[in-house]
Amino acid sequence: MLTYGGDMTATDPGSGRRRTGDETRAAILTAARERFAADGYERATIRSIAADAGIDPAMVMRYYGNKEKLFAAAAEFDLRLPDFSALPRDQLGSKLVEHFLTRWEDDDTLMALLRAGVTNEAAAERLRQLFAGQLGPAIGKLTGGGPDTAIRAGLVATQTLGLALCRYVLAVGPIAEMPRATVIAWLGPTVQRYLTDPDPT
Amino acid sequence: MLTYGGDMTATDPGSGRRRTGDETRAAILTAARERFAADGYERATIRSIAADAGIDPAMVMRYYGNKEKLFAAAAEFDLRLPDFSALPRDQLGSKLVEHFLTRWEDDDTLMALLRAGVTNEAAAERLRQLFAGQLGPAIGKLTGGGPDTAIRAGLVATQTLGLALCRYVLAVGPIAEMPRATVIAWLGPTVQRYLTDPDPT
C-alpha cells in the first residue's frame, strides 16, 4: 500500500510487474527535477519528491545517498546547441534565442537550475559551467576563439537568463504572454550583437 | 547579557543608553535585508536575523508580527528613477543601466528581492510591481504612454535583471569582473533599443 499519496507522476511498470531499480531511479529523478523546478532547492523536500515518485523517502537515500547528490544528478543538463557554423551569420542571434526558448520549455532542468542556483552554490556553479563550458566553446568556434569569447558568452547569459527569469520564473505579465516570434524579434538582435559586434569600449 | 552572538551589526546607542523601540525596529530591518539578500527567503531565519540585530528572536515577532510581514517591510524599495525627460534621448539606455548598477550596489533590498522572488510569490509580486509601477510610468512619460509601454518595461526588466543575476547573484566570472563602464557600453544600446526602437514585428 502506498501511504505517500502525493500526485503520483511515477512511471509504473506495464503489467503487474515489480519495478526495476533503474525504473525507480528514473522515477525519482523525474520527480526531483519537477520539484526542484517548481520549488527551488530548500523547499523541494525529499519527502515530497518520494511521494511524487510513489515510493518511500528512504528509497531516495538508497539510490542517491543524500539530497545534495540527488540534486547533482537531477541537474545534469546538455544545452544541445546546434552547429552554429552551418548557420547564416546574421541569423545567429535569432536562432540562439529560439533554441533557448525551446530548450527551456521542453525540459524542467533549466528551471530547476535557475530556481536553485539563486540560493545554492552547487546549482550556481552548474549554471556557470553551462555558459562557460557549453556556450563559450560554441561561440569560440565562430569568432575564432579570441579572449573575448568568455565575455560574449557571459553577455548572452545576461540576456537569456534574464528572459527566462522574467518569462518563466517571475511571470512578468508582458514578457510571459509575449508570443515566441515577438520574443525572438526583440531579443534576437541583442544576442546577435553580443555574439558578433566589436567590443564597444 | 547577549547570548545570540552572531555578527553584531546592530546600531547600538551611543552611551550606555537603552535602545529605543524605533532603533530596534531599524536594527531588525537592516539585519533582515542583509540576511534575505545573502540567503534568500527560506534560508534567512528569524533566529539569524535576531542574532545579527543583537536581540532575541521574540523581539522580531513583537515588532513585525511574523516572517512574512518582516519580509514585506524589508522589501520596501524605491528605484529612484531620475527624470528621463531631462536627458538626451540617445543616452537613455546608458543612463538607465548606470542607474541600475548604482541602485543595486548601494542597497541590499534589490538583492533580497531577487534572491527571494525566485521561490517566494510575495517577493515576485514586489519585483513585478517595481517594473510595472515604477519603471513603466517613467517610460510612458517619454514614449507618449502607448500600449507598448508595459512591453518595453518588461524588455528592460529582462536585460537588467539578467545582468544583476549574472553579476551579483551567480557571479558569472566575466560579467562580475567587468568594469562598470564596459557593462554600460555593452548593455546601454540594448536598453536604448528596448526603450525607443519601433516594434520589430
Added chain:
DNA sequence: ACCATAGGTCAACACCTGTTGACCTCCAAG
C-alpha cells in the same frame, strides 16, 4: 522446495523552524 537478494516499508533519530506566553528589569512620571 529453498533461499539469497533486489525492491520496498516503517518508525524513529536529532535537529531546526516559526511562533507563543510567561517572565524579568530598568527608568521616568506621579
Added chain:
DNA sequence: CTTGGAGGTCAACAGGTGTTGACCTATGGT
C-alpha cells in the same frame, strides 16, 4: 517610593527536515 509600561529574555510548543537502520516481501535461480 511606588508603579507602570517599554524594552528585553527565556523556555517551550508543534511541526517539518534530512537521514538511518531494522525490518518485510516477492521472485527467480538452484
